[in-house]
Amino acid sequence: MREDDARMPRPLVPGEPCPGPELVAVTRRLATAPAALRDPGVHPGAALADLAVVLDGRVAETTELRSLDQRLGAGGGERAVLALLTGWVGLDPAVAHHPGVREVAARCGGVSRLVVAAALAVADELGGLRDPAAWTDDDVAREELARATLAVLGVLPAGESPQVAGDAWRVVSTRHRRAVAAELAAEGQRAAELAKALEEQRAKEAAAQYANY
Secondary structure (H helix, E strand, C coil), X not given: CCHHHCCCCCCCCCCCCEECCCHHHHHHHHHCCCHHHHCCCCCHHHHHXXXXXXXXXXXXXXXXXXXXXXXXXXXXXXXXXXXXXXXXHHHCHHHHCCHHHHHHHHCCCCHHHHHHHHHHHHHHHHCCCCCCCHHHHCHHHHHHHHHHHHHHHCEECCCCCHHHHHHHHHHHCXXXXXXXXXXXXXXXXXXXXXXXXXXXXXXHHHXXXXXXX
16 A cells, blocks of 8 residues: 555645644534535636635735636536635634634735635545545545645644544545555455465365375
8 A cells, every 4th residue: 555545635834733623613614515616607716716805805816817727627526626615614714713724824825825725735635536525415525525624724623633633534535445445455365366376286286196096
Protein backbone atom coordinates (compact mmCIF):
# COMPACT_ATOMS: atom_id res chain seq x y z
CA MET A 1 0.00 0.00 0.00
CA ARG A 2 1.36 3.44 -0.91
CA GLU A 3 2.02 5.92 1.89
CA ASP A 4 -0.10 8.54 0.07
CA ASP A 5 -3.14 6.29 0.39
CA ALA A 6 -3.07 6.71 4.18
CA ARG A 7 -1.97 10.33 4.59
CA MET A 8 -4.32 13.10 5.61
CA PRO A 9 -4.88 15.95 3.14
CA ARG A 10 -2.08 18.49 3.49
CA PRO A 11 -2.81 21.94 4.94
CA LEU A 12 -2.68 24.86 2.54
CA VAL A 13 -0.64 27.00 4.92
CA PRO A 14 2.58 25.53 6.37
CA GLY A 15 2.79 25.22 10.12
CA GLU A 16 1.38 23.26 13.01
CA PRO A 17 -2.40 22.75 12.80
CA CYS A 18 -4.50 24.96 15.06
CA PRO A 19 -7.38 23.72 17.22
CA GLY A 20 -10.52 24.04 15.11
CA PRO A 21 -14.29 23.67 15.19
CA GLU A 22 -16.05 20.59 16.47
CA LEU A 23 -16.31 17.85 13.87
CA VAL A 24 -20.02 17.37 14.56
CA ALA A 25 -20.66 21.03 13.66
CA VAL A 26 -19.06 20.51 10.26
CA THR A 27 -20.82 17.22 9.51
CA ARG A 28 -24.13 18.78 10.57
CA ARG A 29 -23.45 21.68 8.23
CA LEU A 30 -22.87 19.25 5.36
CA ALA A 31 -26.05 17.36 6.19
CA THR A 32 -28.03 20.59 5.78
CA ALA A 33 -26.37 21.67 2.52
CA PRO A 34 -28.96 22.83 -0.03
CA ALA A 35 -29.61 20.50 -2.95
CA ALA A 36 -28.97 23.48 -5.25
CA LEU A 37 -25.24 22.94 -4.72
CA ARG A 38 -25.56 19.83 -6.89
CA ASP A 39 -27.59 21.62 -9.57
CA PRO A 40 -25.85 21.49 -12.99
CA GLY A 41 -27.10 25.03 -13.55
CA VAL A 42 -24.98 26.42 -10.72
CA HIS A 43 -21.76 28.04 -11.91
CA PRO A 44 -19.18 26.91 -9.31
CA GLY A 45 -16.58 29.57 -10.10
CA ALA A 46 -19.09 32.38 -9.82
CA ALA A 47 -20.53 30.89 -6.63
CA LEU A 48 -17.10 30.80 -4.98
CA ALA A 49 -16.44 34.36 -6.12
CA ASP A 50 -19.71 35.43 -4.49
CA LEU A 51 -18.69 33.53 -1.35
CA ALA A 52 -15.46 35.56 -1.17
CA VAL A 53 -17.46 38.78 -1.19
CA VAL A 54 -19.69 37.52 1.61
CA LEU A 55 -16.79 36.30 3.74
CA ASP A 56 -14.63 39.41 3.74
CA GLY A 57 -15.64 41.67 0.84
CA ARG A 58 -12.91 40.47 -1.49
CA VAL A 59 -13.73 40.71 -5.21
CA ALA A 60 -12.12 37.94 -7.25
CA GLU A 61 -9.91 39.06 -10.11
CA THR A 62 -10.48 37.91 -13.70
CA THR A 63 -7.50 35.57 -13.57
CA GLU A 64 -8.85 33.90 -10.43
CA LEU A 65 -12.29 33.46 -12.00
CA ARG A 66 -10.70 31.95 -15.09
CA SER A 67 -8.66 29.55 -12.94
CA LEU A 68 -11.75 28.50 -10.99
CA ASP A 69 -13.61 27.78 -14.22
CA GLN A 70 -10.73 25.74 -15.61
CA ARG A 71 -10.24 23.65 -12.49
CA LEU A 72 -13.86 23.01 -11.56
CA GLY A 73 -15.66 22.80 -14.90
CA ALA A 74 -19.43 22.97 -15.11
CA GLY A 75 -21.85 22.65 -12.21
CA GLY A 76 -23.19 19.30 -11.05
CA GLY A 77 -19.95 17.35 -11.46
CA GLU A 78 -18.32 15.81 -8.41
CA ARG A 79 -15.39 18.22 -8.33
CA ALA A 80 -17.72 21.20 -8.55
CA VAL A 81 -19.97 19.76 -5.84
CA LEU A 82 -17.02 19.11 -3.53
CA ALA A 83 -15.77 22.67 -4.01
CA LEU A 84 -19.19 24.16 -3.35
CA LEU A 85 -19.72 21.99 -0.27
CA THR A 86 -16.34 23.07 1.07
CA GLY A 87 -17.36 26.67 0.47
CA TRP A 88 -20.65 25.97 2.25
CA VAL A 89 -18.68 24.74 5.27
CA GLY A 90 -16.38 27.77 5.14
CA LEU A 91 -19.37 30.10 5.08
CA ASP A 92 -20.63 28.72 8.40
CA PRO A 93 -19.87 31.27 11.15
CA ALA A 94 -18.79 28.38 13.39
CA VAL A 95 -15.97 27.82 10.90
CA ALA A 96 -15.31 31.24 9.34
CA HIS A 97 -15.20 33.01 12.71
CA HIS A 98 -13.38 30.26 14.61
CA PRO A 99 -10.14 31.57 16.16
CA GLY A 100 -8.09 28.71 14.73
CA VAL A 101 -9.36 29.28 11.20
CA ARG A 102 -8.85 33.03 11.60
CA GLU A 103 -5.27 32.44 12.73
CA VAL A 104 -4.50 30.39 9.63
CA ALA A 105 -6.34 32.85 7.37
CA ALA A 106 -4.25 35.73 8.68
CA ARG A 107 -1.17 33.97 7.30
CA CYS A 108 -2.52 33.67 3.76
CA GLY A 109 -4.28 36.95 3.02
CA GLY A 110 -7.69 36.52 4.60
CA VAL A 111 -10.46 34.02 5.21
CA SER A 112 -11.91 34.17 1.69
CA ARG A 113 -8.55 33.32 0.12
CA LEU A 114 -8.18 30.41 2.52
CA VAL A 115 -11.70 29.06 1.95
CA VAL A 116 -11.61 29.38 -1.86
CA ALA A 117 -8.19 27.71 -1.99
CA ALA A 118 -9.51 24.99 0.33
CA ALA A 119 -12.46 24.39 -1.99
CA LEU A 120 -10.08 23.69 -4.86
CA ALA A 121 -7.78 21.57 -2.72
CA VAL A 122 -10.61 19.38 -1.42
CA ALA A 123 -11.93 18.91 -4.96
CA ASP A 124 -8.44 17.75 -5.98
CA GLU A 125 -8.12 15.48 -2.93
CA LEU A 126 -11.50 13.74 -3.04
CA GLY A 127 -12.61 14.14 -6.66
CA GLY A 128 -13.49 10.91 -8.42
CA LEU A 129 -14.05 8.87 -5.25
CA ARG A 130 -17.83 9.02 -4.76
CA ASP A 131 -21.12 9.94 -6.34
CA PRO A 132 -21.75 13.66 -5.69
CA ALA A 133 -24.86 12.99 -3.59
CA ALA A 134 -22.94 10.71 -1.22
CA TRP A 135 -20.96 13.62 0.24
CA THR A 136 -24.09 14.92 1.95
CA ASP A 137 -26.28 11.82 2.18
CA ASP A 138 -23.89 9.22 3.63
CA ASP A 139 -22.61 9.42 7.22
CA VAL A 140 -19.10 8.16 6.50
CA ALA A 141 -18.77 10.32 3.40
CA ARG A 142 -19.80 13.41 5.35
CA GLU A 143 -17.15 12.71 7.96
CA GLU A 144 -14.54 12.12 5.26
CA LEU A 145 -15.36 15.45 3.63
CA ALA A 146 -15.52 17.24 6.97
CA ARG A 147 -12.12 15.92 8.02
CA ALA A 148 -10.59 16.69 4.63
CA THR A 149 -11.92 20.26 4.78
CA LEU A 150 -10.57 20.90 8.27
CA ALA A 151 -7.20 19.35 7.40
CA VAL A 152 -6.83 21.53 4.30
CA LEU A 153 -7.84 24.62 6.29
CA GLY A 154 -5.01 23.78 8.68
CA VAL A 155 -7.07 23.04 11.80
CA LEU A 156 -7.80 19.96 13.89
CA PRO A 157 -11.28 18.91 15.00
CA ALA A 158 -11.87 20.26 18.50
CA GLY A 159 -10.40 18.00 21.17
CA GLU A 160 -8.34 15.87 18.76
CA SER A 161 -4.57 15.57 18.66
CA PRO A 162 -2.77 15.14 15.32
CA GLN A 163 -2.40 11.42 16.10
CA VAL A 164 -6.10 10.96 16.86
CA ALA A 165 -7.08 12.94 13.76
CA GLY A 166 -4.74 10.85 11.60
CA ASP A 167 -6.12 7.58 12.94
CA ALA A 168 -9.71 8.78 12.43
CA TRP A 169 -8.88 9.86 8.87
CA ARG A 170 -7.68 6.37 7.96
CA VAL A 171 -10.98 4.94 9.19
CA VAL A 172 -13.11 7.10 6.87
CA SER A 173 -10.75 7.70 3.93
CA THR A 174 -12.17 6.11 0.79
CA ARG A 175 -8.74 5.93 -0.83
CA HIS A 176 -7.16 4.27 2.23
CA ARG A 177 -9.98 1.76 2.66
CA ARG A 178 -9.81 0.81 -1.01
CA ALA A 179 -6.05 0.36 -0.74
CA VAL A 180 -6.46 -1.89 2.33
CA ALA A 181 -9.15 -3.94 0.58
CA ALA A 182 -6.93 -4.34 -2.49
CA GLU A 183 -3.98 -5.39 -0.32
CA LEU A 184 -6.10 -7.96 1.52
CA ALA A 185 -7.43 -9.30 -1.78
CA ALA A 186 -3.87 -9.61 -3.10
CA GLU A 187 -2.78 -11.42 0.05
CA GLY A 188 -5.75 -13.76 -0.29
CA GLN A 189 -4.83 -14.44 -3.90
CA ARG A 190 -1.22 -15.18 -2.96
CA ALA A 191 -2.36 -17.52 -0.19
CA ALA A 192 -4.68 -19.34 -2.60
CA GLU A 193 -1.90 -19.69 -5.16
CA LEU A 194 0.48 -21.03 -2.51
CA ALA A 195 -2.09 -23.55 -1.28
CA LYS A 196 -2.68 -24.68 -4.86
CA ALA A 197 1.05 -25.04 -5.48
CA LEU A 198 1.47 -27.08 -2.30
CA GLU A 199 -1.44 -29.30 -3.23
CA GLU A 200 0.01 -29.90 -6.69
CA GLN A 201 3.40 -30.71 -5.13
CA ARG A 202 1.79 -33.23 -2.78
CA ALA A 203 -0.04 -34.81 -5.70
CA LYS A 204 3.22 -35.16 -7.65
CA GLU A 205 4.96 -36.69 -4.66
CA ALA A 206 2.10 -39.15 -4.13
CA ALA A 207 2.16 -40.10 -7.81
CA ALA A 208 5.92 -40.65 -7.65
CA GLN A 209 5.58 -42.89 -4.63
CA TYR A 210 2.83 -44.89 -6.31
CA ALA A 211 4.99 -45.34 -9.41
CA ASN A 212 7.81 -46.83 -7.31
CA TYR A 213 5.65 -49.67 -5.97
